[in-house]
Amino acid sequence: MKLTRRRQIVSARHRFATSQGGITEKESIVVTLEHDGIIGRGDAVPSALYGQSLEASEEALDAMTPLLGDDPFAVETLIGRLIERCDAQRAAIAAVDSALHDWIGRRLGLAVWKLLGLERPCIRTTFTIGVAELDEIREKVDEALAAGYEALKVKVGVEQDHDVLALIRERFDGPLFLDANQAWEPGEAADKVRALARFRPTIIEQPLRMAEWRRMAELRELGVALIVADESCQRPADVVRLHGIVDGVNIKLTKCGGIREALRMIVLARALNMRTMLGCFLSSSLAIAPALAIATLVDFADLDGHLLLADDPFRGLTREGGLIAVGDTPGLGVDLRKADARPLVSSGSGNG
Ligand SMILES: [Mg+2]
Incomplete structure (x- = not known):
């Protein structure tokens, strides 16, 4: 080879x-x-x-x-x-x-999804609203809703969280996923999480630093939202370690090493009755395609890395409203645009 x-x-x-x-x-x-x-x-x-x-x-x-x-x-x-x-x-x-x-x-x-014995992926993805000034957030949210996205993921952990979420909730009543990206100290996190309850989040992702994973159990007990580990959960063994601590895990192929390792994590999480999420980074649709191939196996897909780009060099994945899909072209279904x-x-x- x-x-x-x-x-x-x-x-x-x-x-x-x-x-x-x-x-x-x-x-x-x-x-x-x-x-x-x-x-x-x-x-x-x-x-x-x-x-x-x-x-x-x-x-x-x-x-x-x-x-x-x-x-x-x-x-x-x-x-x-x-x-x-x-x-x-x-x-x-x-x-x-x-x-x-x-x-x-x-x-x-x-197609890779068929090869793996799965259904054709046509799944709902969250669309991510990053940290920005309020005017820009308003513009991005309106753009996302006009484009038909049905679930939003909002990056939190900054001073203006409540202003941003109030603005979003004025416009959008659907599923809201919040991602703090390790922003909070263990001593303040419970208050932060409790205060977010009024925005009815479905998920709060990685509220604490990755090494503070044990403390996420306390936040889970508040019952405000599903607590999902992202940075604290990288590989298959982490799923087992986090069982009983968090409600779910955000699996990313770049953290674990691809489809094979991700499948192991999904199997482990499901066997332990934990929720599963597939996530990504800002990336071309070539990086998204292998995750999309197995996305019918998870509870939540956050596979919008390519949808945030101005110039995706690959084509083949499709989007209609909040659903992303791939056809039955052999392989991952993506090719270079030029x-x-x-x-x-x-x-x-x-x-x-
Ligand atoms: Mg995250």
């Missing part, structure tokens, strides 16, 4: 911010796996929050190349081997996992 990679930069339609800061663009690494005349693709979207970076991902991809062998069908063995070798760079592993699934689908003429002229870097060549 031949693995090549190139950097890709995408721009957000509006500056995108959380309680931890904001971005206007996002750089990632598009991975192409070629074997037997067929190619499969993945997009590595590293996050510094989890000790990942573009450079470390590229190094990991180069280290993975000699481990790939010549059987792309052996995904289970391959991903196990990559985790053993490059455990810390799971965004890079997720990109290879995506490319393997895409390759197999294209080779067999089957051929990319930039040179590919062979993984293992050591430059780039």
